[in-house]
Amino acid sequence: MTSPAQRLRTGLVYALLVGYGLTVLYPIFLMLLSSFKTGREILRDPFALPARWSFENYVRAWTEGNFSSYFGNSVFVTLSALVIVLALGSLAAYPLGRYAFRGKNLLMIYFLAGLMLPVRLGILPLFFLMRDLGLYNTPFALILLQDAALRAVQLLRRAPEQLGAAVRGPHHHRPAAAGALFVREQADHRGAHLGSAQVASRRAMHPLLRETAHRPYALPARPWALHMRWLELLFLHWPLQAEALRPHIPSGLKLETHSGSAWLGVVPFVMSEVYPRGTFSVPGLSRFPELNVRTYVTREGKPGVWFFSLDAASKLAVRLARRGFHLPYFDARMRCRKEGETVRYESVRSHRGAPEASFVGSYRPLESPEPARPGSLEHFLSERYCLYSAAPNGQVYRGDVHHRPWPLQRAEAEIRVNTMGAQLGLAGLEAAPLLHFARDLEVLAWGPVAVG
Secondary structure (H helix, E strand, C coil): CCCHHHHHHHHHHHHHHHHHHHHHHHHHHHHHHHCCCCHHHHHHCCCCCCCCCCCHHHHHHHHCCCHHHHHHHHHHHHHHHHHHHHHHHHHHHHHHHHCCCCCHHHHHHHHHHHHCCCHHHHHHHHHHHHHHHCCCCCHHHHHHCCCHHHHHHHHHHHCHHHHHHHHHCCCCCHHHHHHHHHHHHHHHHHHHCHHHHHHHHHHHCCHHHHCCCCCCCCCCCCCCCEEEEEEEEEEEEEEECHHHHHHHCCCCCEECCECCEEEEEEEEEEEEEEEECCCCCCCCCCCEEEEEEEEEEEECCEEEEEEEEEEECCHHHHHHHHHHCCCCEEEEEEEEEEECCEEEEEEEECCCCCCCCEEEEEEEECCCCECCCCCCHHHHHHCCCEEEEECCCCCEEEEEEECCCCCEEEEEEEEEEECCCHHHCCCCCCCCCEEEEEEEEEEEECCCEECC
C-alpha cells in the first residue's frame, strides 16, 4: 500500500505530465480551429471558436494551393527514404547492435552523437555537396539526407532481442516480423520529415516561374537554387569606348554595345530575403547592402552581365559567392538608409589586399515605374537573365536568374564620391550618368554551369 507522500509525488508527476501535454497540444488545437475560420475571423479573435464552421480553406488549399503535388512529393520522399533505411541501414546497423567487438562502444557513441546534431547545422556544406552532385533542389537530395543508417543503429540498439528473435525464429514469417518492427519504429521519424518535403515542393512552384513570356530564352530545366529581393536599386550607366572595357573581359565572352558604345554600370542596392531554396530568410544574415560594377556581354545567344566587382556588407555572402559562384565579391563597410523617397548610400571597400573603391551619394525616383520597351537602351541595360563569371583557371560559367520585367523609374542623384571605376584604370566618371531606379524586384537564381 502506498503512503500519502508517494501518492502526492505520483499526483504531482501526473499533473506535470498532463500540463506539459496540454501545452504541446494546445497550439495544434488552435491551428485546427483556425483552419475552419476566415482570415478576418482569425485576426479579429484568434482564440474564439469559428462563427461558422467552413471547409473553404481546405478546398482552396487543394484546388488553388496545389496541395496534391505537395502531398505526392512528400509520400515519394518518405517512402523512398524508408526503403533505403530497410535495404541499407539495417544491414550496417544489425551487427553493431548485436555483436561485441573491439571499438564497438566508441563506434556506437559516434553514430548516436550524430543523432543529436540537427541537420540545419550542416546546411551550407550539404548545399555545396548536393550542388556538386547535381542533386540539390530535387526530391533525391531530401531522400539521401535522411539519417537512415543512424536511425537503424538506434533501433537495433534499443530492440536487439525482439529483432534477433525475429531473424532467428524457425517460422517463415521472420523477415516480415523484423521488417514490421523496423517500420513501426520509423513511422514517427518519417512523419517529422513530411513538412520539410512539403516546404521544398511548395518552393518548387514559385509564382515567378509562371511569368516567363518576357524572357528572351527559356527557363533552365534545373530547379532554382537561391531566392533574393533587390531593394532601393539605382542604375548609374556611362557610355564608354569598347576598347576601354574589352581587356577586362574573358576571351570567351563578347562585349555588347548599344548606340555605338559599351556601357559601364555602377549599381547600389540592398539585398534582402536571401536564402537557398528549401530554407528561409534569417534576420541579420539575409539582408545587407551591395554595390556592383558591371558591363554587358553575350555568349551562345544569351545576353548577360559581367561583373568587374561586387562589394557587400556581409562577410558570409562574400565568401560563399566567391567560392560557389566564382564572382569577384569584396568586403565593404556600407550603409543604406531611406529618408522619405530619398535613399542615402555609402560604401567603402575594406577587403584585405583589394583595390580601394568608394561610393557616396543619394538618389530618388522621379516618375511612376514602367517596364522598358524592347529594343530601347533601357531594355538593353536591364533586361538580362544571366550573369557570367570565371574561375581562376579561366573557365567561364553562366548563372541564370529570373524575375518579372524591371519596374524602372527615371531618377535623380547627387553623387559625392565615386571611385568604383579606378580598379579598371578609368577616370572618376565625371560625366552625368544615365539614371534609373527600381524599388523592389524579387529574383530567383540558379547555380552556375560551365560554358564552352
